[in-house]
Amino acid sequence: EFAVEPELVLLDMQSVPAGQEGWLAFDVTSASNHWLVHPRSNLGIRLYVETEEGGAWIGLVGRRGPRSKQPFMVTFFRENQIPCRPPRAAKPHPRKRKPKYDLPVPNFKGYSENRGQPCKKHELYVSFSDLGWKDWVLAPTGYSAYYCDGECFYPLGACMNATNHALIQQVVHILKPDEVPKACCAPTKLSPISVLFYDDNNNVILKKHRNMVVKTCGCL
Structure with missing residues (x-):
């Protein structure tokens, strides 16, 4: 054989x-x-x-x-994004999941707002060549950074990953729209990436840079 x-x-x-x-x-x-x-x-x-x-x-x-x-x-992995839907009225249920905040949510009868896309993570690929960094960054040539964008609707549903502060700010905004802005869609969790580059002395360095990739978005 x-x-x-x-x-x-x-x-x-x-x-x-x-x-x-x-x-x-x-x-x-x-x-x-x-x-x-x-x-x-x-x-x-x-x-x-x-x-x-x-x-x-x-x-x-x-x-x-x-x-x-x-x-x-050096390896990089792309995270699957789970779509987040705007909150909608639901019938009361005895086993209804409690939101992450335990503050009472005021009931503003008759309140309505123009709804666009909810706060969520969007695709964003950053090319180091486009930034003019290709002469000193060896690897990777770029990476998926993502970004957060969208509206923070009232009431802030669980999918919007809102903080207690965002909940309070949203309520005050409804009461005083000219004085207090709405809660903002922003990164709530970020992760690092490793970059291989030349330093000032032309040495090759492998360094992990913090807070480079958006993992989750929420209303803050």
Whole structure:
């Protein structure tokens, strides 16, 4: 019996001058996406280096090399957004779920307002190239930052993730619309991302930057 070597798929390729120093970033998104769906297909990544004449002559750092020069993978995942619907009148139910706030909600009979889209998270992809940062940011080339937008309706439903302060402000706004604004749609939870970049001394740095990605939105 003969062992059949798995078919190799070209993921990325770069031409590098002989005197270049620093890290090289390769896009292996297609392979990682395939591995998530078919884990058994993950047979690793092969790196092949050759000169213009076709001969391999460069040395590579192995697992026993210094940790500062070990290769690594940076991955980003896109979060699914659960749509948030505006609150609507419902019949009283003995097991009705209690809102996160335990303050009494005034009943403003006859009160109405122009309703648009409710406060929720929206797509926003930030390209570091568009920001003029491509010369010092190595990876990623961009990321999904998201943003919050929409109206905070009265009464503030559970899907609007409102604070007690927002509830009080919304009530006061109804009583004094010219003095107090409505509650604002803003991020209530954010997460970091890791960025590989050059510092002022041209050293390659991997740093986790806080509060870069909107996870949830709410009325504040």
